[in-house]
Amino acid sequence: MALPAASRQEFRQEFRQDLADIPILEDAGSVRMRSRDFFWFSPILKEALEDKRAEIIAVPRNKADVMRIAAACARHRVPLTVRGGGTGNYGQAVPLAGGVVLDMGKLDQVIWHKAGAGRFAAGARMLDIDRALAPAGHELRFYPSTRQHATIGGFVAGGAAGAGSCTWGQISDPGAVLAVEVVTVEDQPRVIELTGRDVLKVMHAYGVNGIITEVEVPLAPSHPWCERIATFPSLSAAARCAQTFTECDGVAKKLVTVHDPQVVPFLRRLATYAEPGHAMAIVMVSEPQADAFELMVADHGGCVTFRRTAEDARKAAFAETSGLQPLYEFTWNHTTLHAIRIDPTITYLQLRFPPANNLELVDWVAAQFHGEVLLHLEFQRRFGKVTCSSLPLVRYTTPQRLDNIMAELNAEGVAVSNPHTFVLDDAGWKRVDAPQAEFKRMADPYGLMNPGKLADWQDTRELA
Amino acid sequence: MALPAASRQEFRQEFRQDLADIPILEDAGSVRMRSRDFFWFSPILKEALEDKRAEIIAVPRNKADVMRIAAACARHRVPLTVRGGGTGNYGQAVPLAGGVVLDMGKLDQVIWHKAGAGRFAAGARMLDIDRALAPAGHELRFYPSTRQHATIGGFVAGGAAGAGSCTWGQISDPGAVLAVEVVTVEDQPRVIELTGRDVLKVMHAYGVNGIITEVEVPLAPSHPWCERIATFPSLSAAARCAQTFTECDGVAKKLVTVHDPQVVPFLRRLATYAEPGHAMAIVMVSEPQADAFELMVADHGGCVTFRRTAEDARKAAFAETSGLQPLYEFTWNHTTLHAIRIDPTITYLQLRFPPANNLELVDWVAAQFHGEVLLHLEFQRRFGKVTCSSLPLVRYTTPQRLDNIMAELNAEGVAVSNPHTFVLDDAGWKRVDAPQAEFKRMADPYGLMNPGKLADWQDTRELA
Numbered sequence: 001m002a003l004p005a006a007s008r009q010e011f012r013q014e015f016r017q018d019l020a021d022i023p024i025l026e027d028a029g030s031v032r033m034r035s036r037d038f039f040w041f042s043p044i045l046k047e048a049l050e051d052k053r054a055e056i057i058a059v060p061r062n063k064a065d066v067m068r069i070a071a072a073c074a075r076h077r078v079p080l081t082v083r084g085g086g087t088g089n090y091g092q093a094v095p096l097a098g099g100v101v102l103d104m105g106k107l108d109q110v111i112w113h114k115a116g117a118g119r120f121a122a123g124a125r126m127l128d129i130d131r132a133l134a135p136a137g138h139e140l141r142f143y144p145s146t147r148q149h150a151t152i153g154g155f156v157a158g159g160a161a162g163a164g165s166c167t168w169g170q171i172s173d174p175g176a177v178l179a180v181e182v183v184t185v186e187d188q189p190r191v192i193e194l195t196g197r198d199v200l201k202v203m204h205a206y207g208v209n210g211i212i213t214e215v216e217v218p219l220a221p222s223h224p225w226c227e228r229i230a231t232f233p234s235l236s237a238a239a240r241c242a243q244t245f246t247e248c249d250g251v252a253k254k255l256v257t258v259h260d261p262q263v264v265p266f267l268r269r270l271a272t273y274a275e276p277g278h279a280m281a282i283v284m285v286s287e288p289q290a291d292a293f294e295l296m297v298a299d300h301g302g303c304v305t306f307r308r309t310a311e312d313a314r315k316a317a318f319a320e321t322s323g324l325q326p327l328y329e330f331t332w333n334h335t336t337l338h339a340i341r342i343d344p345t346i347t348y349l350q351l352r353f354p355p356a357n358n359l360e361l362v363d364w365v366a367a368q369f370h371g372e373v374l375l376h377l378e379f380q381r382r383f384g385k386v387t388c389s390s391l392p393l394v395r396y397t398t399p400q401r402l403d404n405i406m407a408e409l410n411a412e413g414v415a416v417s418n419p420h421t422f423v424l425d426d427a428g429w430k431r432v433d434a435p436q437a438e439f440k441r442m443a444d445p446y447g448l449m450n451p452g453k454l455a456d457w458q459d460t461r462e463l464a
Numbered sequence: 465m466a467l468p469a470a471s472r473q474e475f476r477q478e479f480r481q482d483l484a485d486i487p488i489l490e491d492a493g494s495v496r497m498r499s500r501d502f503f504w505f506s507p508i509l510k511e512a513l514e515d516k517r518a519e520i521i522a523v524p525r526n527k528a529d530v531m532r533i534a535a536a537c538a539r540h541r542v543p544l545t546v547r548g549g550g551t552g553n554y555g556q557a558v559p560l561a562g563g564v565v566l567d568m569g570k571l572d573q574v575i576w577h578k579a580g581a582g583r584f585a586a587g588a589r590m591l592d593i594d595r596a597l598a599p600a601g602h603e604l605r606f607y608p609s610t611r612q613h614a615t616i617g618g619f620v621a622g623g624a625a626g627a628g629s630c631t632w633g634q635i636s637d638p639g640a641v642l643a644v645e646v647v648t649v650e651d652q653p654r655v656i657e658l659t660g661r662d663v664l665k666v667m668h669a670y671g672v673n674g675i676i677t678e679v680e681v682p683l684a685p686s687h688p689w690c691e692r693i694a695t696f697p698s699l700s701a702a703a704r705c706a707q708t709f710t711e712c713d714g715v716a717k718k719l720v721t722v723h724d725p726q727v728v729p730f731l732r733r734l735a736t737y738a739e740p741g742h743a744m745a746i747v748m749v750s751e752p753q754a755d756a757f758e759l760m761v762a763d764h765g766g767c768v769t770f771r772r773t774a775e776d777a778r779k780a781a782f783a784e785t786s787g788l789q790p791l792y793e794f795t796w797n798h799t800t801l802h803a804i805r806i807d808p809t810i811t812y813l814q815l816r817f818p819p820a821n822n823l824e825l826v827d828w829v830a831a832q833f834h835g836e837v838l839l840h841l842e843f844q845r846r847f848g849k850v851t852c853s854s855l856p857l858v859r860y861t862t863p864q865r866l867d868n869i870m871a872e873l874n875a876e877g878v879a880v881s882n883p884h885t886f887v888l889d890d891a892g893w894k895r896v897d898a899p900q901a902e903f904k905r906m907a908d909p910y911g912l913m914n915p916g917k918l919a920d921w922q923d924t925r926e927l928a
Contacts, residue, residue, distance in 0.1 A: 115601075115688045115774075116716070117752035137579075137601045137685060141714075169713030175756030176714035196755055218716065218753050221601060221685020224579045247848025249633030250605075250640035252580070252682065288581035289682050291660055292639030310579075384711025384850040 012055075015100075018072035022065045025057040025103075034101050037086045037093040041336050043347055043396055044420040049091045054081065054101040061106050063183070063191070063213055070189040070211060073100060073448055080185055081450040082207040084154025085125060087146035089333060091422035092158045092206040096452030102211065104153055111214060113138060117178060119216040122153025131318055139222040141168040141176070145334035147317070153212040156180060156203055161389065163255045163284065163328045165380035166246050168220070172203055173383075177217055182210035184443040192443070200434030206424055208449045209440035223286040224310035225254045227327045228293060229270065231278040232302040235260045238279035239362050239377055239388070241300035245283065245293055246379040246386045252286035256379035257331040260366065263374050263393060266339040266346075267330045273305040282327050284313070332391060335376050339393050347396040349373070349406065352415040355387035361414055362388065371395070373405060423455045476519075479564075482536035486529045489521040489567075498565050501550045501557040505800050506811055507860055508884040513555045518545065518565040525570050527647070527655070527677055533566060534653040534675060537912055544649055545914040546671040548618025549589060551610035553797060555886035556622045556670040560916030566675065568617055575678060577602060581642060583680040586617025595782055603686040605632040605640070609798035611781070617676045620644060620667055625853065627719045627748065627792045629844035630710050632684070636667055637847075641681055646674035648907040656907070664898030670888055672913045673904035687716045687750040688774035691791045692757060693734065695742040696766040699724045702743035703826050703841055703852070705764035709747065709757055710843040710850045716750035720843035721795040724830065727838050727857060730803040730810075731794045737769040746791050748777070796855060799840050803857050811860040813837070813870065816879040819851035825878055826852065835859070837869065887919045 016024070025031065034057045039045040055078075060066045073080040079099030086093045095101050104123035110132045111119040118138065120129055126143045129152060133139055142164035144150050150159070156177055161170045171177065179195045180202055192210070194201060202210050232238035238258045246256050259280040265271050267280075274280045281302070285293050287310040294304050308316070308327075317326040330338065339346040353361050366375055374393040379386065396402065399420075406416045440449070440457075447457060480488070489495065498521045503509040519542075524530045537544040543563030550557045559565050568587035574596045575583040582602065584593055590607045593616060597603055606628035608614050614623070620641055625634045635641065643659045644666055656674070658665060666674050696702035702722045710720050723744040729735050731744075738744045745766070749757050751774040758768050772780070772791075781790040794802065803810040817825050830839055838857040843850065860866065863884075870880045904913070 115686075116750045167713070173714035174712050174759070175753045178752055178755075196759060218714075218750060220716075221687065222579070223685065243848075248638050249631070249845040249848060250637035250682075252684075286580045286682060288642055289639040291642075295638070295660060381713040381848075384707075384713065384845075386848040 015072055015076055015078065018075065019058065019069060022068060023059040023061070025059065026055075030057055034083060034086070034103055035095055037088045037091060038337075039089060039091040039094060039422070041089050041333070041340065041348060042420040044399055044402075045091055045422060049094045049422065052091075052094045052096055053098065054095040055098050057101045057103055059103045059106055063107070066102070066107070066183050066211055066213055067189045067191070069100065069102060070183055070185045071187060074185050074187045074189070074446055077446055077448065079451055080448050082157070082211050084123060084151035084157070085146065085149040087144065087150045088154065088158045089419055090158075090206070092154075094422070096422070096450055099448070104151060107213065108151075113219065116218060117216060118219050119179070119214060120152045121214055122212045123151050126150050126152055126155065127317065133219065134222070137222055138219040140164070141218065141220045142171055143328075145328050145332040147328065152215045152217070156215050157205065157207045157212055160204065161378070161380060162332055164220070165378065166253050166256045167381065169381045169383070172200065175218065177203065177215065179214075179216035180212055181214035182443060183213050184210055185448050186445060197434065201436055201439040203434075205436050205440075206450075206453060208424065208444070208453050209436060210443035210449075223252045223254070224288075225284040225313060226287040226290055226310040227306070227308040227313045228283050228285065228290060228304055229273045229306035229327070230281045230283075230297040230302045230304045231274040232281065232300060233278060235279045235366055235375065236359075236363055237300050237302065238281050239359055241296055241302055242281050242377065242379045242388070243359060243386060244300070245296050246381070248292065248296070251289045251292045254284035255282065255328055255331060257282040258377040258379070258388075259335070260375045262371070263335065263339070263376050266342050266393070267335070268338070268342070269324060270330055282331055284328065331376070332378055336391060336393060345396055347394050347402075348391050348419065349394055349409075350417040350419050351390040351392060351409065352417070353388050353390070354413060354415070355382065355385035357413075358387045361412065364412060365392075365409065365414060368408070369405065422453060424453050479536055479540055479542065482539065483522065483533060486532060487523040487525070489523065490519075494521055498547060498550065498567055499559055501552045501555060502797075502801075503553060503555040503558060503886070505553050505797070505804065506884040508863055508866075509555055509886060513558045513886065516555075516558045516560055517562065518559040519562050521565045521567055523567045523570055527571070530566070530571070530647050530675055530677055531653045531655070533564065534647055534649045535651060537564060538649050538651045538653070538910055541910055541912065543915055544912050546621070546675055548587060548615035548621070549610065549613040551608065551614045552618065552622045553883055554622070554670070556618075558886070560886070560914055563912070568615060571677065577683065580682060581680060582683050583643070583678060584616045585678055586676045587615050590614050590616055590619065591781065597683065598686065601686055602683040604628070605682065605684045606635055607792075609792050609796040611792065616679045616681070620679050621669065621671045621676055624668065625842070625844060626796055628684070629842065630717050630720045631845065633845045633847070636664065639682065641667065641679065643678075643680035644676055645678035646907060647677050648674055649912050650909060661898065665900055665903040667898075669900050669904075670914075670917060672888065672908070672917050673900060674907035674913075687718070688752075689718045689748040689777060690751040690754050690774040691770070691772040691777045692747050692749065692754060692768055693737045693770035693791070694745045694747075694757075694761040694766045694768045695738040696745065696764060697742060699743045699830055699839065700823075700827055701764050701766065702745050703823055705760055705766055706745050706841065706843045706852070707823060707850060708764070709760050710845070712756065712760070715753045715756045718748035719746065719792055719795060721746040722841040722843070722852075723799070724839045726835070727799060727803070727840050730806050730857070731799070732802070732806070733788060734794055746795055748792065795840070796842055800855060800857060809860055811858050811866075812855050812883065813858055813873075814881040814883050815854040815856060815873065816881070817852050817854070818877055818879070819846065819849035821877075822851045825876065828876060829856075829873065829878060832872070833869065886917060888917050
């Protein structure tokens, strides 16, 4: 979709006229920075996406701007890629075919909130939302470890779970998103409100079938989340403690993570809290109930080595203090970030362990791929049962070896989501029970939304 | 332990002197009323306990009064039975050996509350506690269907689960009670603070090993709980919907009850919301998420027949309006109350279904004892899994038949707790992992706390 030079000049002029006074960035630095996400966690995606660039970055100030940009893209058949915080890992925010990147960061309003629910503009950052909700005693149920930069729209479009999943499950669970507002990419863009199960039409669709402009989610009343680190002689002991703790319905909790002893040295600022060779559990628990966790740690032969009060943890998260960052920034896929900074040959995978025998499979993976697949476990509820997922660090050698590891894991019953592809057909598109493709045909009739992400879409879309 | 007439006179005089100005009730009406609980749900307990009476009712105004009464009882070797709201079902509050009933109703202070936890005097009624907490956006995690009359101390001493258990499990789960203050029955009564796992020493001990004076529990931040009734063509369909709904981690919920079609006619004021022969589900769900429930009802071939907003449900619970009582008063053991009022030959049982195959066992019980054991199911979380318990209505014939039913249920894997005994040895005493008996020897050295409830206690206690 890259245009020839003459056409590009013409495109720029006409497109700018259509955009009127909407802020645009086109200097090389800005364009590069906003054409990227964290795809470079994958050596395979790094090679594939490193050079992809938008032509320009458009920064809408409000919904009217979004609609104007959508109309201009439709009229001129310009590819359009929606960008939230750029914290994704599969090139969701990378424009595969140039064109415009739509930076949603200025649409960041808290539209309303009440007991039990709130509605937010898509570009609102999740930490900022929680900062705004705090005086009312509410909070987002979920946030990824990238809470500081991730937007609520991006999380709904490309996220799945995170801190909060040990209590609330996943963002695609029934009822976890109440409504999504979407703007279509047509000559006359429409504003469509999706509610009930219709929200699944655009969830985890990576922004290829409509511009998400507002998100309405249930809120959790907030607990005073304090932080604890516990260490254990083995991964197995730590995992069993974490499982028991997560199964303990009566203790309110926000985060339960377990790191294999081999992962701990990569978490440089936490490594001092564990003896070498020890596994580490990180939890956020309602402060009055922290003792219940500590008793379970002792039961499992562990030792609590770090305690931070709810108030101090809150200050750390909201950057009201210097010192150690919030502990959730050492969990989920932040773990990979810490590791790659120390060893650039590290990459990762995405695993789900079935609840029936998750701990046995954890032991098996740890033994089978010792030194190569380094587990950290994220305990969560899934459809009423407790299990764990993992974004294990992987010492990367070749694409073939990575494929073999994935095949072996799948064969043993560990579900692998391949994070080393940007092609949605291979990574979730149409997997949920919703007509995502049908919705794309309606919301993006010219097939302009990040073309290239759907392998089989060229045949059906109307070519520009 | 009933005293001869002459001694009784002397006892009364000396005892009164010791009690000084502590309010006492001794008219026959008051003594009868406060010597009873809901034991009469059981025809067996009714026969055994109907005539049991205290000598006097003491109504302490504060902790100093409690200690004075405990000292007087110890000094004069007078049996002492602690009474909360009198809403129990096994004669916990019935003085088996006369003496004093200690009515804790005036010790009803909210001692303090903060985010995540609160501390209450034992005699505080659970509805009143929630009324006091509401402005801060907090609430008790659990309450029995007798929320209006039940005290927090009584619930900890004799309760187990209730509304809230679909989210928070049971009151004896780790972390579900933070601390309990107990006054001993000794010549010099002591005030003992139990924390951590030590709280289990007095939980579900029915007040036989110390006078619970204060209770500290974790609080839940409150959701706007609206009410829904849904009906289904069969118990099986209703149960499957309820199971799926309870397993739905992403929907905040307070109550999930299912009534067999045969139970519905006993719930007179609700019967109009179901066609004859239909099963009924009653839920309390966070209002912004009620649609998620309604979608699941449709999936399971059901129909939503009653909707009440969170605000109207709150008013109904807090008696700020006339009209239909809160729906939780048609669940848990309130169901038995409604049924006995219509048919005095009804009694009940207490069943726990194992999570692995609870729905299959529900179907089996419904078929095996059709017309005799009428199920209503209370869905709850237990140690990280979703299952259901039941307090089924039973058409009572003979004690032998009741025993046979219980034996057959147990043999099939349905765990029965026999609610037709007041002897704790048969119903929970020492079942939990805590030295309850050892604690009794310390806190009640003269064996004065409701003597008769422990079958094997006569041998070890120092006889008066």
